[in-house]
Amino acid sequence: MNDCLFCKIIKGDIPSDKVYEDELCYAFKDIAPTAPTHILVIPKEHISKLDEVTPDNSAVIAHIYEVIAKLAKELDLKDGFRVVTNCGESAGQSVFHIHFHLLAGRPFAWPAG
Numbered sequence: 001m002n003d004c005l006f007c008k009i010i011k012g013d014i015p016s017d018k019v020y021e022d023e024l025c026y027a028f029k030d031i032a033p034t035a036p037t038h039i040l041v042i043p044k045e046h047i048s049k050l051d052e053v054t055p056d057n058s059a060v061i062a063h064i065y066e067v068i069a070k071l072a073k074e075l076d077l078k079d080g081f082r083v084v085t086n087c088g089e090s091a092g093q094s095v096f097h098i099h100f101h102l103l104a105g106r107p108f109a110w111p112a113g
């Protein structure tokens with residue numbers, strides 16, 4: 001996906017503030033944080049959105065949750081954190097490369113707005 005913003009970030013064509021990287025995923029700070037900790041975790045494989053996850057590509061999603069748990073320990077997020085994936089424009093998705101917002105450092109209301 002040549003015109004995908006997050007694919008360009010993975011390739012290094014667009015700069016990012018990297019938090020973590022391995023062979024399957026990449027994590028970086030959100031450019032417009034909505035919480036003191038706001039990290040985006042993305043698969044290196046381009047998947048546009050959550051409803052495109054299938055048995056063929058879901059292993060990377062499980063891996064991303066393992067990475068989130070590891071980051072939460074490393075960043076000492078023991079007061080709690082929230083993980084958000086918006087799917088589709090009406091849910092607030094603005095970048096169509098699946099991503100997991102890792103948010104922490106302030107209280108979060110529930111139900112979410």
Ligand code: AMP
Nearest residue numbers: 016029030031032033086092093094095
């Ligand atoms: P969403 O609205 O769920 O699709 O989330 C997209 C997120 O990407 C937003 O929180 C943006 O602030 C973030 N974002 C957009 N461009 C960049 C960028 N170049 N570097 C880091 N985060 C970005």
Ligand code: ZN
Nearest residue numbers: 004007046097
């Ligand atoms: Zn992409």
